[in-house]
Amino acid sequence: MASISTEDDKIFRVSISGEDVHTSEPEDFSVHSGFDYPKMEESFVGIVEYTCPASTAANVYTVLEVTHNLGYKPNCQAFVEDVNNVTPTQFATLPFLDGYTGNRFAAYTTDTKFIIEYVVLTPGIFPPVFPSQDFKFKYQIWVND
Amino acid sequence: MSIGIKVSRQGYDVHTASDKQLAFTSEWPLLPIEAEGTFDITTSSSYDEDITTHNLGYVPVFMIWVETSSKKYCVGSAFPYNIYATTTKLHIADTAFDTGTIHYKIFRRPLLTEYDAGNLISTDATEKDSGDLGLIVSLPGEDVSSTDKRDFGVRSDMRQLMIHKTGYFDNSTNGANVTHNLGYKPMYWFYTENTFYNPAGAYSIQSQTDDFIISATDTTLTYTFYGYPWLQHAYLIFKDPLNEAG
Numbered sequence: 383m384a385s386i387s388t389e390d391d392k393i394f395r396v397s398i399s400g401e402d403v404h405t406s407e408p409e410d411f412s413v414h415s416g417f418d419y420p421k422m423e424e425s426f427v428g429i430v431e432y433t434c435p436a437s438t439a440a441n442v443y444t445v446l447e448v449t450h451n452l453g454y455k456p457n458c459q460a461f462v463e464d465v466n467n468v469t470p471t472q473f474a475t476l477p478f479l480d481g482y483t484g485n486r487f488a489a490y491t492t493d494t495k496f497i498i499e500y501v502v503l504t505p506g507i508f509p510p511v512f513p514s515q516d517f518k519f520k521y522q523i524w525v526n527d
Numbered sequence: 528m529s530i531g532i533k534v535s536r537q538g539y540d541v542h543t544a545s546d547k548q549l550a551f552t553s554e555w556p557l558l559p560i561e562a563e564g565t566f567d568i569t570t571s572s573s574y575d576e577d578i579t580t581h582n583l584g585y586v587p588v589f590m591i592w593v594e595t596s597s598k599k600y601c602v603g604s605a606f607p608y609n610i611y612a613t614t615t616k617l618h619i620a621d622t623a624f625d626t627g628t629i630h631y632k633i634f635r636r637p638l639l640t641e642y643d644a645g646n647l648i649s650t651d652a653t654e655k656d657s658g659d660l661g662l663i664v665s666l667p668g669e670d671v672s673s674t675d676k677r678d679f680g681v682r683s684d685m686r687q688l689m690i691h692k693t694g695y696f697d698n699s700t701n702g703a704n705v706t707h708n709l710g711y712k713p714m715y716w717f718y719t720e721n722t723f724y725n726p727a728g729a730y731s732i733q734s735q736t737d738d739f740i741i742s743a744t745d746t747t748l749t750y751t752f753y754g755y756p757w758l759q760h761a762y763l764i765f766k767d768p769l770n771e772a773g
Contacts, residue, residue, distance in 0.1 A: 384564035384579060387635065388667040396532045396553045408559055408635045413532075413551055413681055415664050417559035417635065421676070421685040424537070428772050455599040457592055457630070461714065461769050471742040471749075473712070473769055474735035477605030481737040486605045490598040497598075520714070520769045525676045525685065526560075526632075 391416030
């Protein structure tokens with residue numbers, strides 16, 4: 383296995399409340415210096431609101447572009463709120479695909495940027511769903527790659 | 528007297544910072560990375576093989592990203608590779624629709640765990656501190672003065688994923704309400720024991736799809752599965768809001 387942990391490292395260990403700090407179980411620590419953790423810069427976490435274009439022509443629109451210049455492709459995650467403009471409590475993780483049109487939101491990183499894109503495919507037999515609808519995205523760009 | 532540690536994010540007074548304004552604390556866990564790696568895939572090739580063997584003895588929390596054409600995507604309904612974890616393996620059983628690389632992380636945390644950290648301070652602090660104090664912990668073998676932040680396990684000048692609540696539901700229900708009482712709509716991860724395609728005891732990442740709906744309020748996270756037969760699902764809720772930067 384491509385393990386990256388060092389279980390026997392004892393430089394810095396903080397057990398979870400109620401657990402013995404001398405425990406040998408890594409699951410019982412809140413922080414353990416032998417492990418890496420997902421983490422993200424404050425400036426690489428945010429919210430963006432977006433109104434989809436009215437056009438239904440096939441295209442790729444940029445919802446958000448963040449320059450990170452890390453020199454590698456960091457991991458990322460993003461969520462979209464109000465996926466159908468009817469039930470505003472609904473959320474989805476990106477990429478999110480509309481099952482009828484194939485239109486989708488996706489998030490990715492390159493060596494320099496984080497992008498959220500809105501992909502409009504050529505309309506099929508179903509009417510488009512996303513045009514002119516409002517969406518809100520939460521994104522995180524991790525330091526980890 | 529309880530003993531522990533509480534570290535606020537940079538710029539927040541540790542005495543008044545709300546739970547989500549912390550970098551980490553001994554009151555609840557983070558997500559320790561046990562293993563990570565890559566698995567190359569080729570267009571139209573079928574795979575039914577182990578990506579890696581972890582042998583943790585439990586189904587671990589894991590996450591996947593897919594890199595193609597020099598773009599690294601987070602996974603979801605648009606890139607629905609059938610990748611699942613068991614008590615010993617991370618496995619792929621699918622046909623690649625593109626040439627690329629799957630990136631995985633396996634976390635040292637059992638997926639099927641009932642856990643609730645509770646809420647300690649729900650009101651955000653408005654008063655900021657100077658941000659001149661903090662705590663950074665370098666990884667084994669790395670210099671604590673490194674300028675590459677990947678060389679650190681945790682840092683108080685960065686955000687960590689703090690776990691608020693985890694749990695699972697068996698296949699006797701097609702949905703459930705999970706009370707979190709965070710006061711905001713929280714970030715989540717969902718997993719499914721997809722016995723339509725995979726062995727019992729194998730869990731894959733679950734995204735919102737036409738038949739799996741996730742909604743959130745300031746107090747409750749709700750999921751509904753519209754397929755049948757019903758399936759077992761597991762979730763993680765983080766102390767991090769979906770509808771604000773936090």
